[in-house]
Amino acid sequence: MTFDVSLIVDALPKMLVGIGLTFQLLVLSAILGLILAIGLMLMRISGKWYLSWPAQVYIYVFRGTPILVQIFIVYYGFPQLGFIRDGVLWPLFRDPFGCAIVALTLNTGAYVSEILRGGVLGVDRGILEAGSALGLSVRQKFIYLTTPIAARLALPAYGNDIISLLKSTALASTITLADMTGIARTLVAQTYAPYEIFISLAIVYMILTWILQKSLGRVERYLGRYMQK
């Protein structure tokens, strides 16, 4: 069993063609997921049962089922439903890219909303009381006090979720998308060389992860600058 370096040299550029798709999946799902997460979190902490309850159920379902199943339900399952086929969003659901974005967004939204909620709950109550004592309204306290502090608290966990999201984009390969993993699998099927191809792909993902972690570390340090004595 030999390790064919020339194979890696050949395969790597081909796989890196898929990096564009990987990034699109990552960035779009992250942004849309964050928006969804903020909405869910606000519903969750609203105190009104008709908002909090649906949010809790949603989060429970999407965190309790495998993301692969969610992707399959959207990509394979939705076309079975008449109102999806006839609906205005059909072009979105017919396209594997659209389905992947939808599934990844819905999934990461659930996780991130809990992360944001953890941040909000972690804000020292005394600080909010001081805000109240000074006469700040509920809205003012949330914007000027809760949000900045919660963002800093939530960042480590949020960073981890972004990295998870990067890894989840690889599952797009299961619904015919030619991201890096999709291309890799095709190559392996052609060349019967799983070691060279998959290991080099793994290294690419590890490098991407490393870049993400360094960037997040920088953001963490910026947000935490008031914590340095």
Add this chain to the structure above:
Amino acid sequence: MTERILIKMQHVDKFFGTFQALKDINLEVSKGERVVVCGPSGSGKSTMIRCINRLEKHNAGQIIIDGKELTDQVADINAVRREVGMVFQSFNLFPHMTILKNLMLAQRLVRKIPKAQAQATAMEYLERVKIPEQADKYPIQLSGGQQQRVAIARALCMKPEIILFDEPTSALDPEMINEVLEVMTDLARDGMTMICVTHEMGFARSVADRVIFMDAGEIVEEAPPEAFFKAPKNERTKKFLSQILTH
């Protein structure tokens, strides 16, 4: 001349679940008065003053601030909080803002004061508490005593009618207590109306117009400091004083 009655509490009760924290509290504080509240832990002192700015909601009785009754109406509560300042045991400075921003935030958001004026006011009160050079630092960089003085300045920036102090020196290292008490004494001398929950009996003696002793949710005794410390009338007061004044 009848002084303006700023705080009037009538037959106030407060429950936490089944536990009664305040029992039939009756209290009047006029403008210019300095009131000190003392008593053992769990006696309800903090709860009482926290009801005044509605950080706690009273369950029975009336609380009337400067003629307006405290209710659940948001407008009422915010009107009260503008005029009633509070200094907390754990300072509660906003950690993510500089000292200056800490002092300016409420001025701009609540009193809608423009930035330049708010900043000028902030610097004025920072000088009053004797730490103007800390303006651009973050709270974490200041000592406990400095942080509490900033907290006092922050309350003062809102130009309140009365300031409530909730055990302002209890969380401080001993060597820093004096710097805070000095600031509070200066304030009192300048005529600031205040209700101060504290264990610092020296402060009570020198500054207070009235000392109130609370125990188990009730106001047990009320008297000017001379009478209070020299000739307490109630048995419970005597017991408390003997416990804290012997060492």
Add this chain to the structure above:
Amino acid sequence: MDALTGWWDDFFWGSVVVGQVFLCSLVLMVIFGLIGAAAKLSNSVIAQKLASGYTIVFRGTPEILVILLLYFGSAIAITSIAQIFNPEIKFLDVPPFWAGTIAIALIVGSYATETFRGAFLGVNPGSIEAARALGMSTLQTFVYVRIPEMWRLALPAFGNHMLSLVKDTALISIIGLNETLFVAKQAIGTTGQPFVMYIVVGLIYLGFSTVITLTVMGLERYGQRHMRAHR
């Protein structure tokens, strides 16, 4: 809905497979995690570096990739090794069950390494000092003071690891493991009802998640029974 008749059996056995994978990978995950944590906490620089490498590799690589690599890679490795002994052998397969189970155990184990390490360090040093001052040996201190506290600290994160294991099982269907998602694919082949079938799979996994979550909640409550002040 009648599309499901005839498939309930298969879904049941698929669920059994999920359960089997869960139990096996759970044991392995704990082992990998403890070894990793021990290595990181040890004084040996080599051990620390190896453990670091372990966590970096398995936390930075997509799970599906690890599964594919382990499955195809190990098949080739085992085939090559077997061919040394018997050149007639064309291709030896590693059962997807084991390739998949070991893969997800390695992945979640890399997260568990951090969890166990954090829990170990999180034990109140005062408790340890007190135990030693009372004359307890290192081993006794470890068993009676350190482990109970560690367990309580690690529990919430450990619960999440268990949930990850269950959900990652679905990925093993990609290499042919006949768990529920795999069954669903076959069912769709004959019934043409993808939505229904995948929803069933989702519900089955939701069921597993619920059982795990409730168990962890119960264990947390049990572990904190000494923390609730009784008046």
